[in-house]
Amino acid sequence: MADVFPFRGYRYNPEKVDDLNNVVTQPYDKINAELQAEYYEKSPYNIVRLILGKEENRYQSAAEKLDNWLNNNVLIRDEEAGFYLYTQEYVVEGKKFVRRGFIGLGKLESGEGVKAHENTMEGPKADRLNLIRATEANFGHIFMLYADEKNEINNLFTEIMQNEPLIEVSDEDHNLHKVWHITDPKIVDQVSSKMKDKNLYIADGHHRYQTALNFQYECKEKGWKADGVESFNNRLMTFINMDDPGLKVLPTHRLLYGIENFNLESFLERAAEDFGIYDFNNKEELYDFLDDNKEKTVFGFKAAEEGTYRGFEFKNEDILEEIQGDFSKEYAELDVSILHKLILEKYLGIDEKALAAKTNLDYIRYRDQALKALAEKDYQAAFILNSTSVKEVKEIADLGEKMPQKSTDFYPKLLTGLVINKLSIKK
Template identity: 35%
Template sequence: MAEIRAFRGFRYDPARVGPLAEVVCPPYDVIDPPLQEQLYAASPYNAIRLELTRDEPGSPASRYERAAATLRSWLLDGILRQDTARSLYVYEQEFELEGTRQCRRGFFARVRLEPFGQGSIFPHEQTLAGPKADRLQLYRATGFNISPIFGLYPDPAQEVIALLEPFTRLAPPLEARDHLGVIHRLWPVSDSAAISRTVGAMGPRPIYIADGHHRYETGLNYLNELQAAGEALDPEHPARFTLMMLVGMSDPGLVILPTHRLIDAPRPIRRAELERHLTPHFEVVQRWSEDAAAAWEYLQLDGSQQVLAFGVAAEREWIAVRLRQPELMERVAPEHSPAWRNLAVSILHRLVLEHLLPPDLFGAPPRCRYVHRLDEVLANWGQGECRLAVLVPPATMDHLIAVAAAGETMPPKSTYFYPKLLTGLVFHSLRKD
């Protein structure tokens, strides 16, 4: 069973820092250099100075040491203060997507760490060594979870969040609007009876990690380091837990965006050439001239994972193709489960890019960039060496659960949960309870 706890979070003192919007930031993995500079300029107390400290050539201290020094000074100066009562923190995100206003609601809690495969917490994506090494250095230096992990739990009737919702009507929230226009709201809930009922309701439910796999594994690595060093950690020591925002899988505002591929190639690719490699195993079901929107609409209406749309930049043409023989995936990926083999991203990478298209077409391995909106596809399609765009249908919650239940992880960049969680609403100490 997954174990959650209320905790005494560290939060900004609004009287010291001003508007909350000026001190929060997105998670580190979606911040590019221009946004980093924008966030630095927003406030001397912006969480970017902890989450993704900028490089300072000539500084004798590493960026992790500078993040830790900044955090210490904020704690000493009262910029960050620890809540007096153990709390769960209701978190609401209101946003617009394709002209529709949506709202996603969950809550921050401290969740007990457990190795994957040994409990009730399940990953769904592969991780890379580089980001884990980066986050581990930050954990060592600061002793804090700076940004939260995004977890999902089954709750068809939305019973868990209903236990906390009454408390959102008792006081106005802390509120911030981010650079994408998403409105973020936070309500601390310290009522012991409500916390007890919420902890009990979460007990039998598994947790699936939606975003933050690297941070979760880093939490485990940090805990293992402390234990190897001989530190005495009682069962409730904060390092045995990690900061997580938990959302019910049936929440109406839970959105998974597609992750489209932009593929570089050393020379132009022709539609006829592409079709020659694909048609032995794919049926070309539709062609369009220029009309990426029509190609994307076709994929959405089809609703399956068996259809991909390719945009050939040299001729400004799009084709939609459907896999003729799904059993072909069993031959090229026998080590994987049927759930994994049925994913569109698996079909694209394992079958199309690794087996059907010749290596000299793109280079080996193909250089992919990843975007989520159609306007991003069109802005990059045909620019520089981007010769081919691939529209990929998004994986669903059912796909995520099926792959996790099979003990597997999806290929990288399979899911994109929108919007991202903010960093800076609440921090979790790994040293002080």
């Protein structure tokens, strides 16, 4: 059961910030040092100064800046509670898609109430917990999926989308983000009612969700009370229908580095025991191989030291039991499971500890960029993957299991700074 609530969000005041393109950002975990510097240059009010500041005492600095922006009406609160329709127009492989969702507050549920599909790491959770302790605010969204085959909830928004949006911005990839404020009581009630029987699945924001639960626990331990829906019991979320044709999951490719005594010939010999290996003259032939075999477990492979492109097709079903371990058959059959447990760990010695320490693997979104990085930087090899499906995400989450790191890329990301939730707490 999903409890979702309309709320009075905080937004940038157009009288103080005339171009929202200069103040919104990618989620904090997608911001590297270069992008952070770019955001700082764009505006003294860029949200990066709150979510990922440069200061040594950045959590306290974020709290002080937030208070200053609120007191000086840089951020203003909407007068009416409502949901916020959020659409994203984007292009993948030359095709245009429109993804629809709505922003609201979702009730925090521990245990099986909300289903996750990825593991979390302690470092990011500690970082986000320090930020919410200091600011008592939700800046970034949690990307939540729900199932609605008839598209009943999205259909409620069709007429609203004909109106001028409240917010319209573009991101670094030229994707168009639009937001409308939904205050019609009838539509608000229908959305809340139709969401009641839905299960929620975290698509993106696992660390933020766990952090919200940890903060909720801290508040209750201190005897603090929630003051209305905009409190520590609920969290800022964007809800997206997993049956929406505008929802796409992109693969995340792997770049190998720092493997001592990496020997291509012996690696290929070992791989040939479990995979059919095909040679291609160029990347286009490799891409065709991947695109034509999406129902099979296949990978693209390119070593930096040679010009040949290779396709791997998994053949050894007998080894699945070894990969499975304590997990389900569905988990063992995932492309990313076979890549991580067999190729990376068994063949190359990159175990979970090494993955957590980020000592041998980098991740990159587009396959062209992966191959370009392989040619230009100090990488040893690239592994090119097909996408994990939304169906697989749901299956693994329903089984209570967690996929390997970077198994999914729900593109485009939800921008930070469109709508903010300031927590109301009685201490």
